[in-house]
Amino acid sequence: MASKLNSQLPKPYLTIRDQLIAQYHPLQIEQREHHTFCNFSDTNPVYQIVKEACIELGFIEIDAEAIAQAWQKNNPLIDQFNHLDWPVTPDLFQIKGPNSETSFPTCPKKLGLYVVAPTADWIEKLFIAGVPTVQLRFKSDNHHAIRQEVKKAVEIAKEFPGQLFINDFWELAIEFGAYGVHLGQEDLDTADFNVIKTNGLRLGISTHGVAEMQRADQISPSYIALGAIFPTNLKIMPTAPQGLARLDFYTKLVGSYPLVGIGGVDETNLDAVLKCRVGSVAMVRSVINAPDYRAAISQLQAKIQTTQVDI
Numbered sequence: 001m002a003s004k005l006n007s008q009l010p011k012p013y014l015t016i017r018d019q020l021i022a023q024y025h026p027l028q029i030e031q032r033e034h035h036t037f038c039n040f041s042d043t044n045p046v047y048q049i050v051k052e053a054c055i056e057l058g059f060i061e062i063d064a065e066a067i068a069q070a071w072q073k074n075n076p077l078i079d080q081f082n083h084l085d086w087p088v089t090p091d092l093f094q095i096k097g098p099n100s101e102t103s104f105p106t107c108p109k110k111l112g113l114y115v116v117a118p119t120a121d122w123i124e125k126l127f128i129a130g131v132p133t134v135q136l137r138f139k140s141d142n143h144h145a146i147r148q149e150v151k152k153a154v155e156i157a158k159e160f161p162g163q164l165f166i167n168d169f170w171e172l173a174i175e176f177g178a179y180g181v182h183l184g185q186e187d188l189d190t191a192d193f194n195v196i197k198t199n200g201l202r203l204g205i206s207t208h209g210v211a212e213m214q215r216a217d218q219i220s221p222s223y224i225a226l227g228a229i230f231p232t233n234l235k236i237m238p239t240a241p242q243g244l245a246r247l248d249f250y251t252k253l254v255g256s257y258p259l260v261g262i263g264g265v266d267e268t269n270l271d272a273v274l275k276c277r278v279g280s281v282a283m284v285r286s287v288i289n290a291p292d293y294r295a296a297i298s299q300l301q302a303k304i305q306t307t308q309v310d311i
Ligand SMILES: Cc1ncc(COP(=O)(O)OP(=O)(O)O)c(N)n1
Pocket: 116, 135, 137, 167, 168, 182, 183, 184, 185, 204, 205, 206, 225, 226, 227, 235, 260, 262, 282
């Protein structure tokens, strides 16, 4: 495989690196970060070979680093290097899983069809159509409008058995008594987790790779969302679509949490996503933009029921 990196590895190690790249090519995705050199924080050859291989496979640098460190822990000696031994156990990545003392209130491992909706009116239509899990993702700069929309969505949700998560506005979600909140990585710097937790709200966190999963694990949320699996034009994603092979790897690392797959999921790829052991699949366009959203929901629900694997 032709190298895009200007490699710093000694020549004998390049063969091992290329063997790794060939073995794990299903994990390869188009790189968004462009590297010329790889920075090494350790002189261990296993770490260095794996980090370069991961950069070539298109992992962002912070994830390449995390995978290289896990590999080094599992397989530290270069003369016993086994290129088939990709690390998948959570403890090699310092992922502990839900912590019963510090974690958030639990939610079902199988949240089922999870529709992310732009307005409270949609929340009502989705609950009436039998969607078990919904999220209000209302994007506005108008504080009054946001407050009204969250209040309305929570009031509607109280009439139905399903779960409502509020995206971003965790203080309003607490004030009006939502089932839970969903936060992205940027929101994690400012949200007050203790307040969310002590008010009994569930917390879902977005992740897009290994390092973000490690960060989410330290917070021990109610669920972890893994995205974007496939391309989506709903918003500009900072990282490239991760694909099914990586989804399968990620669910091995954080499978002790309820997991939600998101990003470009539709009827055609739903089976493949469920086979990667997520308990829930979140969608926007496949439902909200469908010519007949009720029919779309019925088809998606039926497929989830027949395809979902034991987790
Ligand atoms: C279930 C689920 N997963 C991921 C997201 C994305 O949330 P976030 O990273 O906060 O980005 P925005 O939705 O605010 O654009 C989500 N909303 N739901």
